[in-house]
Amino acid sequence: xxxxxxxxxxxNIQEGKTATLTCNYTNYSPAYLQWYRxxxxxxxVFLLLIRENEKEKRKERLKVTFDTTLKQSLFHITASQPAxxxxxxxxxxxxxxxxxxxxxxxxxxxxx
Amino acid sequence: DVKVTQSSRYxxxxxxxxxxxxxxxxxDHENMFWYRxxxxxxxRLIYFSYDVKMKEKGDIPEGYSVSxxxxxxxxxxxxxxxxxxxxxYLCASYSPGAGVDEQFFGPGTRLTVL
Numbered sequence: 001x002x003x004x005x006x007x008x009x010x011x012n013i014q015e016g017k018t019a020t021l022t023c024n025y026t027n028y029s030p031a032y033l034q035w036y037r038x039x040x041x042x043x044x045v046f047l048l049l050i051r052e053n054e055k056e057k058r059k060e061r062l063k064v065t066f067d068t069t070l071k072q073s074l075f076h077i078t079a080s081q082p083a084x085x086x087x088x089x090x091x092x093x094x095x096x097x098x099x100x101x102x103x104x105x106x107x108x109x110x111x112x
Numbered sequence: 113d114v115k116v117t118q119s120s121r122y123x124x125x126x127x128x129x130x131x132x133x134x135x136x137x138x139x140d141h142e143n144m145f146w147y148r149x150x151x152x153x154x155x156r157l158i159y160f161s162y163d164v165k166m167k168e169k170g171d172i173p174e175g176y177s178v179s180x181x182x183x184x185x186x187x188x189x190x191x192x193x194x195x196x197x198x199x200x201y202l203c204a205s206y207s208p209g210a211g212v213d214e215q216f217f218g219p220g221t222r223l224t225v226l
Contacts, residue, residue, distance in 0.1 A: 008152070034214065043116075043202050043217030044155070089155070093213075099170070100215060102147075104154035 006103040023090035030092040116218035131190040135203030144186035
């Protein structure tokens with residue numbers, strides 16, 4: 001069956017370090033993958049999209065990689081700040097173009 | 113500034129009640145979605161619609177129905193609310209072919225069924 005896995009344990013890092021979050025998937029051939037940020041009590045907010053023919057995408061302090069052989073995406077936040085503390089969700093297109101399937105998310109806590 | 117709004121942030125209903133959750137978007141998006149989010153289970157798709165009066169079942173449609181009479185409005189209906197429908201409900205919209213394919217989410221409705 002199709003599965004998207006994100007580390008369910010919270011990731012705690014120190015301010016200024018690079019945070020790396022992982023998204024693994026099985027039984028998908030996604031055309032693209034997206035990352036969202038979600039703060040408590042709010043809806044997810046789109047961050048980045050990476051297509052299957054792209055290896056890496058950057059936006060300011062964010063970087064996403066996509067390895068379709070390993071079936072994995074890595075999401076990096078460099079020079080992390082306490083304001084980056086949130087839950088980060090990966091999502092894949094699957095089952096017919098318009099539908100996204102989300103992972104369960106990883107909570108990131110950036111400490112001073 | 114693009115916007116997806118949901119009719120209530122918090123809602124408390126009793127078992128057996130009929131519940132309406134409303135979602136409105138002002139971006140002229142064709143596609144709209146209803147998700148529920150539960151701890152440890154993530155976001156799960158209930159129903160989606162790619163045009164007025166069109167609807168498609170998502171992964172967990174049982175116990176729910178939807179209505180899309182106008183392009184900007186997508187309603188989720190719990191015909192007879194049950195306690196296992198206590199959850200955070202999120203509406204989203206997007207426009208295919210706009211180049212980015214991001215979904216825009218509303219703030220969510222936290223529904224408690226007693």
